[in-house]
Amino acid sequence: MALWTTLTQDEGKRRRLCGYVQEVQLQMRSPPEGTAAILKSPEIQKRNLHVPSEVKMPFYWEMNYLRGVVRSVIQDRKVRQAWYEYIPARNPYALVALLLPFLHNLRSLQLDYLFLIHGGLPAEMINYLTSGTKIESAELRNNLDHLETMDYGTNAVNLNLTTRFESEGQYNLRHYATQFIPIFRLQNVKHLRIWLRSWNNLHLKRLIGFETDYTALESLVLDHISVKECSFLEILQGMKNLRSLHLGFNVEDRTHWVESHRPTQADQARLSNGLQALYKCLEHLSISLHTTPDDREQVSEDIVFRPLFENLTAEFFRSFTRLKTLELPIRILNGFEDIAEVGINRELPATLERLGLRWDFRHMGMSKEEKPDTVGDLKEIVAEFLQSPGRHLRVPLLQEVIIRLWVSDDELDKTLKDCDDLIEEFNIHVGVRFDLMRPGLWTRGP
Secondary structure (H helix, E strand, O other): OHHHHHHHHOHHHHHHHHHHOOEEEEOOOOOOOOHHHHOOOOOOOHHHOOOOHHHHOOOHHHHHHHHHHHHHHOOOHHHHHHHHHHOOOOOHHHHHHOOHHHOOOOOEEEEOOHHHHOOOHHHHHHHHHHOOOOOOOHHHOOOOOOOOEEEEOOOOOOOOHHHHHHHOOOOOHHHHHHOOHHHHHOOOOOEEEEEOOOOOOOOHHHOOOOOOOOOOOOEEEEEEEEHHHHHHHHHHHHOOOOOEEEEEEEEOOHHHHOHHHOOOHHHHHHHHHHHHOOOOOOOEEEEEEEEOOHHHHHHHHHHHHHHHHOOOOHHHHOOOOOOOEEEEEHHHHOOOOOHHHHOOOOOOOOOOOEEEEEEOOOOOOOOOOOOOOHHHHHHHHHHHHHOOOOHHHHOOOOOEEEEEEOOOOOOHHHHHHHHHHHHHHHOOEEEEEEOOOOOOOOOOOO
């Protein structure tokens, strides 16, 4: 609130200060390891909305000014009343959102995933600014034309976040699905990254006057896409200049496991057609598959993901004429065939420089005795691929192969020794990474 004290004292000073702002970054740089720590973040609950007058002092002037901003920008009375209540509650997410109309030179906006969880207020404000609604104050008319980079929550790291927030009563499904629509109205953005956790299909083309021309977009990260959202992927066909793409798919809700909620042939067509439309421009591509909770990984691949991805084998990407990096779950790369039997599919794009092999959740839920020697097995498979006849002719530019794992029975020292052996033998960098595997190695954008 102290910032608003400075901004409301002098109109000329406010215009100068806000005019200097080109980047806003409010993200935790070192996200907590456990959800319990995340839940200690600022909580905005109904009982906190009415603050006694003695607590509100000395910010009467600032609050009245902010109410005036709300009156000017938001026309809906019911929504406006909710924002009126956020102000005395010192809702930090609302106070940040109310800054957006003033930042006419904003180039980069990077927000923590907590903004999504707690009502999606910045996206709601973007909706009012870009929807064409008449705003009386010239100072507040800002359709964010200069915004080039938008990151909305992709620093989320815990796959069970949504479940835990729902149990705490902090997760608003109604707001969650709708807050993404206005972000896709920002069609001058060059780099867009979104933690797209929605429970409702986002039929963008159904919106009156909604354009799907994203010729300005150069890099896109869509993480945590529900398998129900396949119709949403039709927007890829309008991204004629897209150079970098990450698609992170997730299965979370138990209703996905009934027959009626599994991906259909139409869903598969939307995904393949969307990707195929990018074959002349795409240079970096990664796809990830996740399921939660952990005890269903073993059946998820074939039951849920196979109907959606079984056509996206290495041959599918052979026609991509500019693809430099490709990071895929191994199951996709081999058409869901057992890689131990068929090896790495050799029909890769001739332009490929870096290949990422993801072992997404392959052994989660298994006991230690059941887990195979993952690194050892994959090392042999990579070696077979590198020494296969004609490999230099098929992928002459290949410089690096990275294996990404969640779990392994191998010690780190042994893993590094295995990689060194391959590097020395084939003069290609081979590495193994143990991490959260989100998003891609080469598709994270600027």
